[in-house]
């Protein structure tokens with residue numbers, strides 16, 4: 384067992400709890416998801432042994448491969464957080480407990496079509512907080528339309544909003560905008576109360592802005608190995 388991993392996990396959890404209390408929130412409302420991308424499946428196993436139950440990946444192939452590799456750990460919840468191509472939706476759906484990156488109607492449709500015999504899939508609608516369409520996420524002006532569409536998909540449950548803080552802007556102001564988009568989403572889907580925001584560099588600001596699901600990689604896993 385990697386004792387450094389255990390130490391980092393404890394430290395991050397303590398920082399999360401501190402950040403929550405400092406803004407009057409109960410740390411128990413927060414789901415800490417460990418992003419394991421680029422690390423071997425063995426790391427997922429170690430995390431599981433340390434009590435981690437929520438893990439995330441951002442690429443379908445790695446997502447599928449790792450989930451198969453640790454398929455014996457049947458109480459793990461797999462979160463998909465990367466840009467999703469419609470042709471990969473079926474593979475993602477077969478593993479995912481939640482998809483954080485629904486940003487187009489076609490992605491919602493593809494996930495829905497893959498869900499016929501499955502339990503409902505929790506989805507977050509990803510909003511783009513930058514001016515660069517390549518960053519992923521729906522343009523804020525399209526949020527209500529996407530929300531109505533996704534909510535009409537029988538096998539999807541629209542649970543909340545998601546975003547990645549832009550580079551070159553203080554995360555607090557970006558997440559403040561996100562909180563406004565979360566309110567707009569709740570006007571369309573009243574019980575979509577979740578907010579997926581906050582990574583290694585900005586989880587305290589995300590917690591202050593109302594995040595419920597934190598996606599934390601390097602602060603817990605250590606530096607990502609070279610992709611080779």
Ligand SMILES: *Cc1c(COP(=O)(O)O)cnc(C)c1O
Nearest residue numbers: 418441464582583598599600601
């Ligand atoms: C990699 C990744 C994270 C985690 O990033 P860290 O900075 O390592 O904490 C969170 N969200 C998404 C969408 C990612 O791709």
